[in-house]
Amino acid sequence: MENAEILQRMCFVREDQRYNDAFSVRDILAVAPAFYPTWSSEVADRLTERFRLPMRTRSKKLSRGQRSALAITIALASRAAYTFLDEPYLGLDASSRAIFYEELVGEYAVHPRTVILSTHLIDEAAALMEEVLILDEGRIVLQTGVEEASRGSFIVRGREAEVRTLVADRDILTERRLGGLLSVTVRGELREDDHELAEELRLSLESASLQDFVAALGIHSLDRATDRPETLEKAS
Amino acid sequence: MTYIRRSLRLYLANRSWALYTPLYILGIMTMFSVIIAGIIGISVGYPLPDDIVQNMRYNGGALYAPPGFLFSVGVLAMNRNFSMALAFGSTRRDLWLGTSIGFLITSTLVGLGSLVFLALERATDHWFIGARAFDVQFLAEGDLVRTFTTMFLLAILSLYAGAFFGTVFRAFGTVWTAVSAILVTLALLGVIALAVWQSSLTSELWDSLGAWLLLNIAAVLALLAAAGSYAVNRRAVV
Numbered sequence: 403m404e405n406a407e408i409l410q411r412m413c414f415v416r417e418d419q420r421y422n423d424a425f426s427v428r429d430i431l432a433v434a435p436a437f438y439p440t441w442s443s444e445v446a447d448r449l450t451e452r453f454r455l456p457m458r459t460r461s462k463k464l465s466r467g468q469r470s471a472l473a474i475t476i477a478l479a480s481r482a483a484y485t486f487l488d489e490p491y492l493g494l495d496a497s498s499r500a501i502f503y504e505e506l507v508g509e510y511a512v513h514p515r516t517v518i519l520s521t522h523l524i525d526e527a528a529a530l531m532e533e534v535l536i537l538d539e540g541r542i543v544l545q546t547g548v549e550e551a552s553r554g555s556f557i558v559r560g561r562e563a564e565v566r567t568l569v570a571d572r573d574i575l576t577e578r579r580l581g582g583l584l585s586v587t588v589r590g591e592l593r594e595d596d597h598e599l600a601e602e603l604r605l606s607l608e609s610a611s612l613q614d615f616v617a618a619l620g621i622h623s624l625d626r627a628t629d630r631p632e633t634l635e636k637a638s
Numbered sequence: 639m640t641y642i643r644r645s646l647r648l649y650l651a652n653r654s655w656a657l658y659t660p661l662y663i664l665g666i667m668t669m670f671s672v673i674i675a676g677i678i679g680i681s682v683g684y685p686l687p688d689d690i691v692q693n694m695r696y697n698g699g700a701l702y703a704p705p706g707f708l709f710s711v712g713v714l715a716m717n718r719n720f721s722m723a724l725a726f727g728s729t730r731r732d733l734w735l736g737t738s739i740g741f742l743i744t745s746t747l748v749g750l751g752s753l754v755f756l757a758l759e760r761a762t763d764h765w766f767i768g769a770r771a772f773d774v775q776f777l778a779e780g781d782l783v784r785t786f787t788t789m790f791l792l793a794i795l796s797l798y799a800g801a802f803f804g805t806v807f808r809a810f811g812t813v814w815t816a817v818s819a820i821l822v823t824l825a826l827l828g829v830i831a832l833a834v835w836q837s838s839l840t841s842e843l844w845d846s847l848g849a850w851l852l853l854n855i856a857a858v859l860a861l862l863a864a865a866g867s868y869a870v871n872r873r874a875v876v
Contacts, residue, residue, distance in 0.1 A: 404729035406641045412727045416876065419725055422718040424655045430722070433651040436644045437726035482727065 645736020712800020
């Protein structure tokens, strides 16, 4: 049973959101305020201008980027208590994505609310996040702060024998081999003497970005699910 | 009521689509009827002779012109508006109720628009040349109640039929939409077969009710389509 009172506090414009073919952008933005008592025309006007949304164009004629810009405009202007952003940047160029991040942070600062954002550009969105929660097939595999997550893994590169010496007793997430060189993503924090040992073994040692870490966790999980002894990268 | 009003506003967001175009269609149908009568008059003279005028009394343009467009309005209202309404936090029930009020408004407008065209037709002595679009046999030749009721029912049946198939498509996909269209057609053919089989009863009903028999059938079909779209709408997913 749907609850109208609760649902009106939600805004969930999907990545592949369909609109009425007969509606122009202007029609859609004219009707959306009826659904949200908290709607901000100021935000909607500002975003349509910044994204240069063509107001008279029918929804079916919009490009991928314009559809994303329209979804972002509706989601932020709605000021809904629970705002879902489903891959909001698809088709947007770098400057439009920067506008989106800037407006999202600005709106959140003025009108705090719960924003659930699904994204594949993890590093780009990392600056927006305070806490990271990684789900794998419905199970929480990691829940921690962004900084802790970034410190929670590192990448070792170099000749295979030396790399294996350094990571011998570590939790290896993925391995990637290129000729005689090996690149290993390791879960866990660097130890005090790791840098010294890496220098001695002529290894490159660097923190993994959040995206590298999440990707490595995903590959690790896939390998376990398919019961493969080697990682996907290793096979290639 | 606030929640239902939101869905009504969604339905009416594009006025041209929900309100004006059905009236344009009635106007264009009238214009074509007059032009065709005018072309006939080039060879037989004006005003049109009696035998031509008698033939024009059977002009079915008002019956054929609006349903196609209104069917598509019904499909889009329950299909594309469905995705929008749910994205904006509406419930399925509120969408259906708000859209139904919109359907009533559109159908009433079609009925009233038909009365206006009928009045103009009569005031101009059938567009000055004897052309007929609304003062015709199946609309009881100028009977205001029959004209309004027939055009209203035609409109609301078309809208709900579109809404039903649009909702079936949303809930079950292409295959089941085709299956439901086949089943509905078979059911209608079954009713016709029943009417032919029980021809004496059908004749009795026709004698007592006349054209109102067809209007009652249209009303029942509209109610069935409305009930079907409501029931299926509860299962539709984005």
